[in-house]
Amino acid sequence: MAEIAKVKFAWRIIDLVVGGVFIYAGVVKAFDPIHFASDIDNYKTLPWTMSVRLAFYLPWLEIFCGIALIARRLYVGGLSLLTPLVLIFLVATIAAKVRGLDITCGCFGHASQNWNFPAHLTLDLAILAALLALYFRFEVRK
Amino acid sequence: MRQALVLAALALLPGIGQAIYFRDKVSWQSPIPASEMVTVAQARAWDGNVIWVDARPDVEFERDHVPDAVPLNEDRWNELLPQFLATWSPEKRVVVYCSSQSCNASREVARRLRGEAQLKDVFVLQGGWEEWLKSRK
Numbered sequence: 001m002a003e004i005a006k007v008k009f010a011w012r013i014i015d016l017v018v019g020g021v022f023i024y025a026g027v028v029k030a031f032d033p034i035h036f037a038s039d040i041d042n043y044k045t046l047p048w049t050m051s052v053r054l055a056f057y058l059p060w061l062e063i064f065c066g067i068a069l070i071a072r073r074l075y076v077g078g079l080s081l082l083t084p085l086v087l088i089f090l091v092a093t094i095a096a097k098v099r100g101l102d103i104t105c106g107c108f109g110h111a112s113q114n115w116n117f118p119a120h121l122t123l124d125l126a127i128l129a130a131l132l133a134l135y136f137r138f139e140v141r142k
Numbered sequence: 143m144r145q146a147l148v149l150a151a152l153a154l155l156p157g158i159g160q161a162i163y164f165r166d167k168v169s170w171q172s173p174i175p176a177s178e179m180v181t182v183a184q185a186r187a188w189d190g191n192v193i194w195v196d197a198r199p200d201v202e203f204e205r206d207h208v209p210d211a212v213p214l215n216e217d218r219w220n221e222l223l224p225q226f227l228a229t230w231s232p233e234k235r236v237v238v239y240c241s242s243q244s245c246n247a248s249r250e251v252a253r254r255l256r257g258e259a260q261l262k263d264v265f266v267l268q269g270g271w272e273e274w275l276k277s278r279k
Contacts, residue, residue, distance in 0.1 A: 033160060034164070041246070042245075053161070056161040056164070057154065061150065064153045077149045078145075
């Protein structure tokens with residue numbers, strides 16, 4: 001019984017950490033959407049008109065999905081939005097690197113400005129792994 | 143699916159609100175308004191009336207830079223800004239550049255110079271350092 005409680009507790013911690021990371025990332029970017037628009041534009045995959053509109057939308061999407069994970073309301077909705085978001089971001093980061101673009105990821109606003117490529121990649125993969133783990137656990141428990 | 147749609151719709155509300163709040167502060171059609179961009183030829187024509195600002199990392203600045211350029215990057219902003227301001231005078235135009243067309247350091251530095259340092263006549267060099275090199279050949 002105690003073992004089950006421990007496992008439950010560990011999963012809850014993962015929810016909180018992943019949710020917290022997205023809330024933090026969203027808030028930092030929501031404070032400076034113009035800077036975030038430049039970061040999106042830097043990937044050179046979308047036209048500016050779209051980058052700037054996404055810059056006003058994505059941070060709030062991250063915040064709401066993060067809250068969903070922490071509050072366990074609309075939980076699976078949060079997971080199913082964040083997983084492809086992180087995946088798209090990962091692919092875009094790798095593609096930018098391959099194309100030799102000089103980019104800052106913008107994931108955590110100014111806080112992530114000096115991160116190098118391996119640091120970005122490691123964090124993104126860790127978040128993706130956590131999201132997938134939470135998703136599969138949810139499916140198994142259904 | 144329904145949950146994802148609810149979350150996506152919820153996020154739209156503050157996003158739209160914020161976009162309305164920022165409507166006059168952001169350039170919706172291009173990353174830099176044409177009036178804030180300058181070509182190498184235009185900047186050169188301003189001759190001695192220009193302060194060149196190098197927004198690239200220190201290593202790249204040390205390797206080579208536009209003659210008389212002042213380094214001012216975001217990594218050492220607080221340290222370098224006073225040095226830049228010491229060379230600045232109101233009649234001079236400021237031209238900021240970074241490594242290439244795809245970098246955004248020059249845009250950011252120009253934005254901060256306009257916003258935080260309240261400077262006018264701050265321009266971003268089209269094509270950045272790469273374009274400068276081409277024009278030198």
